[in-house]
Every structure is written in structure tokens, then in C-alpha cells.
Amino acid sequence: MQYFIDSASIEEIKEAISLGVLDGVTTNPSLVSKTGRPFNEVAKEICHLVQGPVSLEVVGTTAEEMLREAKQLRTYGSNVVVKIPMLSEGLKAVKALSAEGIPTNVTLIFQPVQALLAAKAGATYVSPFIGRLDDIGQDGLLLVRDIIQIYRQYSFKTKVLAASVRHPIHVLECAKMGVDVVTLPVKVVHQLTKHPLTDSGLKTFLEDWKKVKN
Ligand code: G3P
Numbered sequence: 001m002q003y004f005i006d007s008a009s010i011e012e013i014k015e016a017i018s019l020g021v022l023d024g025v026t027t028n029p030s031l032v033s034k035t036g037r038p039f040n041e042v043a044k045e046i047c048h049l050v051q052g053p054v055s056l057e058v059v060g061t062t063a064e065e066m067l068r069e070a071k072q073l074r075t076y077g078s079n080v081v082v083k084i085p086m087l088s089e090g091l092k093a094v095k096a097l098s099a100e101g102i103p104t105n106v107t108l109i110f111q112p113v114q115a116l117l118a119a120k121a122g123a124t125y126v127s128p129f130i131g132r133l134d135d136i137g138q139d140g141l142l143l144v145r146d147i148i149q150i151y152r153q154y155s156f157k158t159k160v161l162a163a164s165v166r167h168p169i170h171v172l173e174c175a176k177m178g179v180d181v182v183t184l185p186v187k188v189v190h191q192l193t194k195h196p197l198t199d200s201g202l203k204t205f206l207e208d209w210k211k212v213k214n
Pocket residue numbers: 006026027028129131132163164165183
């Protein structure tokens with residue numbers, strides 16, 4: 001399973017890179033807005049920093065606009081994955097980009113048949129949003145399970161990129177299901193390293209070590 005960081009913050013991305021387990025980055029317009037910086041500046045910096053795929057999202061709502069934006073986004077780096085919202089117009093754009101060999105990530109997936117359509121259009125990744133479904137009392141992990149079942153059934157090559165991940169249990173369940181990629185907020189990256197028994201165990205080891213005659 002690959003780990004991406006879901007962030008447009010250069011500090012957070014650098015922090016994730018320093019842990020040595022980062023495979024890529026996903027961003028969205030809200031994350032870019034939080035940085036308070038111009039989009040093109042942030043996008044170029046992220047693409048330069050990160051070796052793996054970097055999802056940058058279009059904001060147009062017609063296929064024509066999306067394709068125009070995609071061309072611009074790809075000038076920021078050869079690792080750019082064009083992130084496209086799950087709309088009928090989005091599917092047209094994905095189909096055209098896929099024919100040109102340009103990688104895409106279809107985002108805002110909330111039901112399995114949306115993921116089926118995205119795969120048929122040739123998407124490289126689909127992003128089911130787990131936490132946002134949980135937030136409205138639906139089972140986000142069930143969505144991921146259904147998508148994996150459908151993709152296996154028809155041998156689709158589209159990768160499942162679990163998004164809107166809120167805590168380590170989401171990551172654990174995704175790993176058990178064989179999800180291709182999880183994209184994590186930096187907070188969850190840190191949570192993954194923690195267990196209270198690890199902390200108390202280390203404290204005891206270090207205290208006992210002081211009693212050892214060297
Ligand atoms: O980048 C898409 C997704 O990960 C957003 O997550 O926490 O805003 O639902 P969240």
C-alpha cells in the first residue's frame with residue numbers, strides 16, 4: 001500500500017518526506033486555499049519537492065475547461081496527476097486525457113458506480129471519500145470495499161486511492177482490503193506511529209538503562 005500526504009503545505013510535505021515513507025501527494029482547492037499562497041507557486045514547489053505522483057485539481061466544470069487546465073497543470077511537473085471531479089463532463093475529460101496517456105485522479109467519489117464509470121473512462125486513480133460518508137452516518141469503508149470488489153471482478157487497472165481518511169482505523173481497514181493508496185492528513189501520519197504502550201515501554205527501558213553499569 002502506498003502512502004500519500006493530503007496537503008498543500010510545504011512544511012507538512014517536507015515533514016512527511018523526512019519520515020521516509022512518502023510515495024506521493026494529493027491536494028484539493030480547499031487545501032491550497034489554506035496555504036494563502038498563489039496556486040501556481042505552491043504547485044510548482046510541491047512537484048519539485050516530491051518524486052512521486054502529485055494530484056493537482058482542476059476547477060473548471062466543462063470538459064473543455066478541464067482539458068485546458070490539465071495542460072497548464074502538467075507544465076508544473078512530469079509527476080502531475082490531473083485531479084478531476086466526478087461529473088459527466090469530468091468523465092469526458094478523463095477519457096480524453098487517458099487517450100493522451102495523461103494520468104488522472106477522479107475525485108469526490110461517494111458511490112461505487114461512480115468509481116465503475118471512472119474506471120471505464122480510463123482513470124488512473126479513483127478517490128472514494130471515507131470520512132465524509134462517515135460524517136453523514138453512512139459507511140465510508142463499505143464504499144471502498146464495494147469498489148475493490150467491482151474492480152477485481154472486471155480486472156480494471158484503475159487504482160483505489162482512499163481519501164478523506166480521518167484516523168488509523170481507516171488506514172488499517174484499507175490495508176486489510178488491499179487498497180492501492182491511502183492519502184493522509186499529516187495528523188494521521190503521526191497517529192500511525194503512536195501507541196501508549198510504546199511510549200510507556202520506552203520510558204521504562206530508558207529508566208532501567210540508567211541502572212546498567214557500563
Ligand atoms: O483530498 C480529498 C480528501 O482527502 C478530503 O478530505 O478530510 O476534507 O474530507 P476531508
